[in-house]
Amino acid sequence: MxxxxxxxxxxxxxxxxxxxxxxxxxxxxxxxxxxxxxxPRNIKESMKQAINEDYTHYTPNKGFEDLRLKICEKFQKDNKITTTPDNVIVTSGASEALYDCAQALFEKGDEVLIQDPGFLSYEAIIRLAEANPVPVSTPLEDNFKLKADRVNELITPDTKAIIINSPCNPTGAVIDKKDIKGICELADDHDFMIISDEIYEKIIYGDNKHYSPGAYTDNVITLNGFSKTYAMTGLRIGYLTAPPELTEELLKVHQYNIACASSIAQKGAYEALTGPQxxxxxxxxxxxxxxxxxxxxxxxxxxxxxxxxxxxxxxxxxxxxxxxxxxxxxxxxxxxxxxxxxxxxxxxxxxxxxxxxxxxxxxxxxxxxx
CATH class of the missing domain: 3.90.1150.10 (Aspartate Aminotransferase, domain 1)
Structure with missing residues (x-):
């Protein structure tokens, strides 16, 4: 065997x-x-219409251009991130986007910082790329918040990236603005990449606010999706935006992995972004x-x-x-x-x-x- x-x-x-x-x-x-x-009903109806209109074939590898344009508008409005449709890839959920990042960026011997506690997929995708996950402790005493000072203590010449998730699974913690900006400064100073998983950005309470690292540095790949905000988990639809010099490398992994995200789910995603909230x-x-x-x-x-x-x-x-x-x-x-x-x-x-x-x-x- x-x-x-x-x-x-x-x-x-x-x-x-x-x-x-x-x-x-x-x-x-x-x-x-x-x-x-x-x-939501409007999203369901848009997908039914897409089937009836025979949107059941391959799409461009990066996704429908009109959807990528709306994603760019969403990034600008909600996250203060300026990007273009050429630098957006529509993925089969945010999970695929994470996998694409790991395969495109990490090599054997690289170190990748991750929140601890943090979503368990992060460690797995890092190990599948033969890199080494490095936990950054976020204890109860800090209300599980990731602190820039703790990140700084763990940076080495082998640090290739940090994966951050705010709001966080499994703790519900939201990273403070000063720490987001501090981590961005560290990424600039030490030349590592921030992979920002923002899948829960709309599910936030009270006066708490979500801050995107992509608003403060170019050393960021920002991931998001429709699973949590629009309850579209089984439809497997997400997206990322990356610096121009990395987009093609990410596209290689995406292209040879799934070719393109579901055409029907992409039509639903377009309605999710443009329809009532x-x-x-x-x-x-x-x-x-x-x-x-x-x-x-x-x-x-x-x-x-x-x-x-x-x-x-x-x-x-x-x-x-x-x-x-x-x-x-x-x-x-x-x-x-x-x-x-x-x-x-x-x-x-x-x-x-x-x-x-x-x-x-x-x-x-x-x-x-x-």
Whole structure:
């Protein structure tokens, strides 16, 4: 039997997907980071129309030009990032965009800084590129926020990039403006790339604000998508913008990997950007209501849980998380061990409140009995 490559053997299957696939169908699932809302009706109708009009063939490798133009307008309006359609690639979700970045940029021996706790895919894509992930601790004491000073301490001559995610999965933390600007200055001074995963930028609460590194330096590849903001997870549609000298290299990976993103999903994405945004506002309002419930409930139980600033995850501190997760599962509540997201998550559990308010109420009542 032919053996698999060592780079594939070095990574594990996603702990989140394992929980998803092993879940009791009657359990309350607080493990999956997927909005429980339907795709907005106008987006559905645009995709139906696209099928009826036979938009079912290959698109340009980078995506439909009219969609890329609207993405440029979105970047300028929302993120103060100036780019052109030539420097935008429409991808099969933000996950593909991340993979493209790793394959196009990283080599054996490169070091890539990642938030700890952080989304578990980051470490995997770095290892698949045979580079070395370097965790930057973001502890509870800092409300899980990435600090420029901590980043600075870990920079070496081998530092090729940093991957940042704000708002953050799994903690809900939003990086402060001064730290975004500080990391941009470090990238300029030490000539490394910032890969900014901004998939949760619209899911943000209160007075908190999202700041894009691309507004402060050119050493950035900015990733985003439609999965979280428009509940289009299964449609697999995302995008990136990069400096001109890197776009063609990213396109090579994209082109030989998937050729182009789904034509139908691209038509839905165009409608998402150009159509009414009421559904986004109402979804975020409901997420905030659920967030307030889960954070208060967990703190009342004695599990220290900072107020989540964005995304839809709570990350409570729990002294014996393995026992907690097992007992919760036995009682019908699914959550994920924090250590899956990095060593700083060792004494934590991730809970997603992308579930109904009523289900979260039931789940909290069950967890009170543990």
């Amino acid at each position: 032919v053996k698999p490559s060592k780079r594939v053997e070095s990574i594990e299957l996603s702990q989140i997907r394992k929980m998803f696939e092993a879940t009791n169908p009657d359990a309350i699932n607080l493990g999956i980071g997927e909005p429980d809302f339907p795709v 009421n559904s986004v506002k109402s979804m975020v309002k409901e997420f905030e209501k659920r967030k307030n419930l889960i954070v208060k409930s967990l703190n009342d139980m004695g599990y220290k849980t900072p107020d989540c600033e964005g995304a839809f995850y709570a990350f409570p501190r729990i002294n014996n998380p393995e026992e907690f997760v097992k007992t919760a599962m036995d009682k019908g509540v699914i959550c994920v061990l924090g250590k899956a997201f990095g060593p700083t998550g060792e004494k934590h559990v991730r809970m997603s409140y992308a579930n109904s308010y009523e289900n979260i109420e039931k789940a909290m009542k069950i967890l009170e009995t543990i």
